[in-house]
Every structure is written in C-alpha cells, then in structure tokens.
Amino acid sequence: MQVNETVNDGLKRGYQITLSAAELDEKVNEKLTEAQPDIEMKGFRKGKVPMALLKKQFGDRLLGEAMQESVDGAISKHFEETGDRPAMQPDVKMTNENWEKGQDVEVELSYEKLPEIPDFDAGSISLERLVVTPDDAAVEDALNSLAENAKSFDAKDGASEDGDQVVIDFLGKVDGEAFEGGAAEDYPLVLGSGSFIPGFEEQLTGKTAGEEVEVKVSFPEDYQAAHLAGKDAMFETTVKEVKAPKAAEIDDELAKNYGAEDLEALKGQIKERLAAEYAGAARQVLKRKLLDELDGKVSFDLPPSLVQAEADQIAHTLWHEENPDHQGHDHDKIEATDEHMKLAERRVRLGLLLAELGRKNEVQVTDAEMTQAVMAQARQYPGQERQFFEFVQQNPQMRQQLQAPIFEDKVVDFIIEKADVTDKDVSKEDLEAAVEALEDEDTAA
Template identity: 40%
Template structure:
C-alpha cells in the first residue's frame, strides 16, 4: 500500500492511499474460498461448486466486500504506522469510483488529538462549602408535599361545582349517535380546571350539583390519539354523583401511611435524606467548578476544531430548545444568537478540560470496570422503547466510539474524585442560600471572562436556557456526537433530548474505528 501525506495543518491530517489491485484480488479469492463450502448450485454437491462459477454468481458482492475490507485495513494500517490518535472517525472516500482489476485510490481526512502537556495536579487547594438540613427545611418540604397531596370531603348536595372542586360522575359518550370504545366511565373523579379532559368538557360541568344530569358537547382535537375520533364532534351524557371540595390535609402518621410508609417519622427521615443529597450535590458542583477553574488556568493547548464545533452545536441546540419555551421565545433566541461567540468559547473550554481530565485519568490509572460499564449500558438502554433496546445494545457493541462516549461522563467523575482526594480541602459551613449565591456569582464572573471584548456585562441567557456563559464547569453535558456509519444508527429515543448541564466534554482517546469505504458519488 502506498501512502502520501497531503495535509498537515495543526491537528488536521489528510492522506492519499493506493491499495494495489492484487491485494483486493487476494481478498476476493480468500472470500470465495471461505464461502465455497456453503454455496449450493443445481448439479453440484454442496461444497463442490467451482470457484469460477461462484465468482460469476456472486463476484460483484464479494468484490465490494473485499474492497471495503481492504480500505478498512488500509486506514487501520495508516493510523498505526503514523501513530495517529484520531479525535473523530476518519472521513474516508473512494476516489473516482472503482474499476475491477485497478488499484483503489482512497482519500483519508481526520483530526487528531493534541499532545496534552503533563497536567499539573500538585498543590490543588479546594474549599468545600457544607450545608446541614435543619428541621425548618424538612417542615417546609413536608408542607409542600401535603399541598400536592390534596384531600377531599363531600360538599352539601346544594353545592354548585366550580373550578378547583372535584366532580364524581358517570358518563356515556357517543359520536354520530353511536357509543364508542373508551367513551364511558363510572365514578370518575375530575378536578374542574385541571385540563385532564377534552377541551371544553370541564367548563361545561361548572355549576352542576349532586344528582344533576347534563349533556356535554365537545369536539375531539385534530391530534387526538384515536384515529376514529380525531376532529369528531361528540356528546357525553353525564350523571353527577357528588361534588367534593378540598379538605385540609393533616400531616400525621395516616398521611405517611397513605404514601406507603410506616409513620410520619419515617417520612421526615426520607425527606431529610433527600434534601441532604441535593445539598451534597450543590457542594460537589461548587468544588468541581473550583477544581476545573484551577486546571483551566494552568493549561492551554490546541483542541480539534471538529470536536469544538460538535460541542458548540450541542450547546446551541439545547439553548434554542429551552428558549422556545420562554414567554418571549423570539427575544430569547436573538439573545442566544448574539452571544454565540461566548458559547463557542465555552465549547472550546469544555473540550480542552475533557482532554485534560482524560490525560490525568490515563496517567493515574483511573479505569471504568466492566461491571460499571455494564450498568451504564443497561441504564442507557432504558431510555429507549423496549422494542429498540436490543438494537441499541447491538449498536453500542459494534461502535467503539459510541461506547467511549457513553463511558466518558462516569470516567470524568472518577478522575474528579481522584483529584478531590489528592487536593488540600478545607471545610466551611454555610447556608443553602449562601451556597447558591456563590454558585450564581461564579456564573457571572465566568461569563465576563468568556466574553471576547464586551466591556459591559451582557444580560444573562434566559433562566431556562441550559448553559450560562459561565458554565463548562460541572454537571452532565453531552459529549460531541462522533460521526457514525450511516448503516448503523442508534434507535430513536422515546423521550425528548435530555438537558445538558455544565460539564466539560470528557474525552478518552477514542478506540480506533474501522471506517467504511465511501464512494465519491455519495
């Protein structure tokens, strides 16, 4: 195989490979020999079909497979010989098609991971802000829980139902005079104003009393799940059995038992534990931000532009999604686009910190065990519908880079834990408000540091937006999506894309990926 380097610019590399026709032919002959025992043809015993007939029948498919194997092998050899560490899957292109009996000309383009300087991890000093949960916080959460667990009592028979009241009813629905499946119910409870029923249904129940009968006329929405009811007008004959009003919820042992617990003390204990876990998470976020700030301040090196682009697009996509839910979505989107350069700087910082943490982990022997990886894969598979989980597992098994992306967040957290143990940590007790204010203040300071030239502080992105200009610090940010072979797609998730938080895109050096040959016409 002949190799010619055509580009070496920063972290970008490009090569022209020439794969001799004889190498491709050798793979064709090897494949014919391999499949010969399984080939069946009238007039021949199994395994006795002459190679020339196998070539005549299946030669085109066998040659295409042999060519792909040769190209993949050539790319692997190139990576090994040049000691390359691809940042993403190489872009492989078969030049000018391919003619039988001719050498194959292949173009390979890729970006490589930078040589990360030996990380300076000695002398790290961190402050751990600690917060203890007090009885007042537990009582506040208990009151909120009670507020969301409404209790009801029967109202007087003369009580007319209004918004916020509970109507207990039977009903029978019909479309075009015919009852339909799922259109009837008995003893159904509906809180007026809750919006649980078809638009207009609950409104027409306002003013009913126990014992009333009423005909409710509504039209099914155009996007109603049942095809036979979409956009259809319907009538419901309703019999009101009771009107109930909200009663005071008593926070006692009975309340806890209604939630499946032993008594009120157990409920309070669970609430306290949950609150403490949340506070511990905020404390860790604060420590991790300070840690990453120290690492970022002491290290600067070039990062692969494609990785930065992918991380930037990930940030912007999620910011746009969140802005779409703002009261003034258009204004929120304009603000995000105006600060696009700031978010690109955040993306670059995320990628650099990710590479740095990966280098620290490799130097210090941090590893993800197979049981840990198995749990990660199982948890990720649960985000897909049951019928797609097998497809997802196969996708992860066959795509080392996808598996590396799945592994990266846990790997990063283990490296952070290692650095926490190595650092000189001092504790300071604060209130929750003080801790949250400190985190918000860090956001504002970092936002100022990421601005290119603006002398005055810009308005922060909408609160719902995922990444503030001061992030790239902590949380579970998604890694940039590596390019994947078109034939192997992960199954579509059953839920909307998960929110990315503020952490650097941790990068382990990706496993070498065999790139499929791609015709120029593609």
C-alpha cells in the same frame, strides 16, 4: 509500500500511500498458499491443486481482499508508529480511480489528529463545595407535603368550592357530535387542579350534588389531539357528589402509609432523602466550578472538524427547542453562529481534556455501572425493557451514549479528590440560587 507525507498543517495530516503491484501479487500468493491445503478441485486430490490453477480461478477474487487488507494494515501501522489518534474517522480514498490489474495502488489518507494535552496539577485547583444540612423546617415542609398527598375527601352539603372534589358524569360534544375520549362516569375531579381543559373546572365551582351543567370550553390551539385543537366544545355534565378535602394527620399512621415504622422513622428517611438531594445539587455547582477552572487553566489546539460538528449539533438542538412543533429534520440547514462556535470550543476542549485524564489514569466504567445505566434508561419504556436491553447490546453508539456521562463523572470525581476543596455551610435558599444561576447560564448559552 511507500508512505509520503503531503500535509502537515496544525493538526491536519495527509499522506500518500503507494502499494506496488508486486506487493499485491505477493499478498495474493500468501492467501492462496494458506488456503491450498483445504481446496478440492475435480481431477486433483485435496491440497494438490497447482498454484497456477488456483491463481487463475481465485486470484481476481482475492485481489480485492489483499488490496483492502494491505491498505488497512498500512494505516494501522502508520498510527502505531506516529502515535497519532484521529479526531474523527480518517478520510481514505483511492487516487488512481482508473486502476487496472498489474498497476500500483495509490491511496490518499487525511485526518485531523487529536492534540497533545498538556499535563496540569489537579492539586493546584481550589474549589468551594456548598453544604446544606436538612433542618427541622425542611422536614416539616416535606411532612406537610406528604400529608397533602395523602388527604382524603368527605361528602359535604352545599356548593362546591375551589379545592373540593366533585364526582361527575360528562359527555363531550363538538358541533353537536360526541367525540372519542370525551365521556366518563363517576370521574373524581379536584377543582383548581388544572387537570382539565382551561375553563372547565371554574364552571363547576358553586355547584351542588344533583345539578346538571353545560360546560362550554374551547380546546387549546396546541391540544395534543389535532382533530380537536382550537375547537369549541360543550360537555353535558352531572354533578353527583361534592366532597371537601380532609387533611391527613401527621402521625405514626401517616408514616406507616409511606412504609415507615413510625413518625420518627419517617422523619429520618426524609432527612436522608433531603441530604441526598442537597448533595446532588451541590455537586452540580461544584462540577461547573471545576469545569470553569479547567477551561481557564488548560489551552491547546482544537481539531476544527470536531468544533464544527459540535457547533452544528448545538445549533440544531437549540433550533428544535425554539421550534418544538417541527419534529422532523426536513428543514433548511441551520448555520452555527459565533456563539455556537464559542460554546463548542469550550465543550470540545473540556471533553478532550477529561478523556485524556481518564485514559492516563485508567478510569474505567464497570459492567455494573453500565448495567445500572441501562436499567435506569429501560424504565422509560415500561413493558419493553427486554427489547431495550437487546437494542443497547446490538448498538455500539447507544452504549457509548450511556457510557460517556458515567465516564465523565468518574473523571470529575478523580480530579475533585486531588483538588483543594473547602466545604462551606450555606442555606437551602443559597444552594437553590446557585443552581438557578447555572440554569440561567445554560439558557444564555
């Protein structure tokens, strides 16, 4: 077998692989010799069928297998010897398309190899980590929110006001005809909650128990039920009760309702939850700072195919975000812009760098971490968790999608541990501003 280099341009590589007819014939003979002891044929004892007869009967069938195995073996050997790692699936095609038995096989192999990633000293990176300690005011805000969620409603005399709860029966009609899902009895509606069609709740303000109201509204143009979108409707509504909100007391009883032993225990749980939320937000900011540092410190050639694929994906995703009503992919090709290409270059560069750092330092995603990720994803499909687990097990691409962010975060943590990180105490507002700045950058990108 001969392997000749035909392309060596940057990261692009091309090779002509020639597999001689004699090598193919030898490979077929090897396969027949291996199988001969187990072959039975009429007129011959098991394992005693002559090689010539075996070749006549099975040779053509084994020729294709021998050809594929030989080419695959040659390609695997090539990557082992050169150390090249293809950026994407290599392109392999037979160049003598009119090949006939007895001729040499000529195959063209082309790919873009992954670049050599330069080493860098993680200890040379200086980062600032924002630290927020939950204060009493934050705990009180959280307690007030819990009390608001736990509020009750007591019957009252007089007209309904914004914030009151009205218990209503209603029957909705469009063009004089009742429609499915447009009726309910004893429905508790909090006025001002915005949970009903725009304009509905306002027309029930100032009403008393026992009043009957014709509520006239228009369904929004983008209403989820297409047959109702944009249409005028009238709801025959009866106000059965008017109730005023009663705030829950912030005491031990409230704490017990939320699973804590007493109020002090609930405050402790709130502090822990707030601390975890602040730490998560601070890590987002720290990770972005780290990626910005890495992007400025390390430079190497990028495989054009990877950059183009990433830019196309970015352009496609952003187009769908700007056109949410277009769910399918039956649209014209979306061309990536210079901005998309610039963002793609950054993502590919950082992705390759983190992947190489993880490989060199043997960063691994454990089975337990994968199971936790699958379980978290499965919760989005209540009642179908088992089917989701089976889908993930049978779908390598899905497993890779779940594994990739875990691996990236572990590599980021590995670098942060070696970097020079200084903690800086800041206020909650400062942290929120830093997170908003990240979101603004992502939106601009």
